[in-house]
Amino acid sequence: MLKFVTRLAACGLLFSLASQLHAAPCLKVTLTGTQGGPPVFQGQAGSGTLVQFGDDENNCSDVNLQFDTGRGTTQRLSQAKTPVGKLQAIFLTHMHSDHTEGLADMMQLRWHFGSGGPKVDLVCSADAEAVAGHVLSCAKLAKHIGDALIQSGEMAQRLAENEKRLPGGPADLINLNSFKPSEEPAEVWKQGDVTVSAVGSRHIPGHASYRVDTPAGSVVIGGDAGNDNPKPPRESSTSAQVEKLSMGADIIVHSTIHPVMGPDKDSGFPPPIYFRQSTATDLGAMAKRAGAKHLMLTHLIPPLGAAKQGPYPIPGGGLTEDDYKNAVNEGGFTGNTVVGVDLSSLQLPQ
Numbered sequence: 001m002l003k004f005v006t007r008l009a010a011c012g013l014l015f016s017l018a019s020q021l022h023a024a025p026c027l028k029v030t031l032t033g034t035q036g037g038p039p040v041f042q043g044q045a046g047s048g049t050l051v052q053f054g055d056d057e058n059n060c061s062d063v064n065l066q067f068d069t070g071r072g073t074t075q076r077l078s079q080a081k082t083p084v085g086k087l088q089a090i091f092l093t094h095m096h097s098d099h100t101e102g103l104a105d106m107m108q109l110r111w112h113f114g115s116g117g118p119k120v121d122l123v124c125s126a127d128a129e130a131v132a133g134h135v136l137s138c139a140k141l142a143k144h145i146g147d148a149l150i151q152s153g154e155m156a157q158r159l160a161e162n163e164k165r166l167p168g169g170p171a172d173l174i175n176l177n178s179f180k181p182s183e184e185p186a187e188v189w190k191q192g193d194v195t196v197s198a199v200g201s202r203h204i205p206g207h208a209s210y211r212v213d214t215p216a217g218s219v220v221i222g223g224d225a226g227n228d229n230p231k232p233p234r235e236s237s238t239s240a241q242v243e244k245l246s247m248g249a250d251i252i253v254h255s256t257i258h259p260v261m262g263p264d265k266d267s268g269f270p271p272p273i274y275f276r277q278s279t280a281t282d283l284g285a286m287a288k289r290a291g292a293k294h295l296m297l298t299h300l301i302p303p304l305g306a307a308k309q310g311p312y313p314i315p316g317g318g319l320t321e322d323d324y325k326n327a328v329n330e331g332g333f334t335g336n337t338v339v340g341v342d343l344s345s346l347q348l349p350q
């Protein structure tokens, strides 16, 4: 009997050694929300990207990182088979609700079922003062993430029912990891073979763009970055800092606006808002210069097929996937363009 058990154990050891030998590292990038700006169209989730690294035997799921947390992120993560509780870190590009409003929901869920920990790292810009004098503060967003439910009395009620939950609410589960974005890429987070670096980029004060490097490939998350020069004349609507961050990256995920919304057309879309996004054509040109293999467009303004962006009509009617691809091609990009819809995904190596 003992011999049989020993043999079984040896077999198990051999099997796990063999699977480790065969396991190949992989990187998976999934768009958890592709809605551009505050409107909602046909149930699209708000902006967000899930980046995962692991090996092909665990579906690339050793390290699970969420970049931006628009509305509906929790639902999309569940569809991507990555529950909120499995995220090791959350990164925010900037303090706009279409990128942050899902965070309260995510953290409340984590508090509800995961108060025992671990905490999640929240990586974002340090407080940034605007010219007008107000301050954009990720630290305050984190500190007050559960306030509405604390004020309503719900949290006291739930704590009375289960004392094992953290007394301060979901904010107690956030490990704030803020940094001052710089012009040059700088490391902001690391775990094992996975390194995340960031640059400061223009959109609103405190906007940051990220790059994830892994043994299986690299991906840049541009966020809503635009050029430092807020309007034409300028060489490009894209960010020079994001371009630097993107050099040699395999995948670029970036918010975009279609040139049809420009002030030279008739949408009535406010020019300053148009100019602070990167156009699909300029992103195509940037992806080409950076040598990227894949360009994933997200945060599409306007959404595919929408007759309007919020209150602004689309000149010529709803756009198709080809309208976006053609705009990218005009920029000279000959790699793979993904016109993002919720849960669009790429895995490296392919």
Ligand SMILES: [Zn+2]
Residues within 6 Å of the ligand: 036, 037, 047, 096, 098, 099, 224, 299
């Ligand atoms: Zn946005």
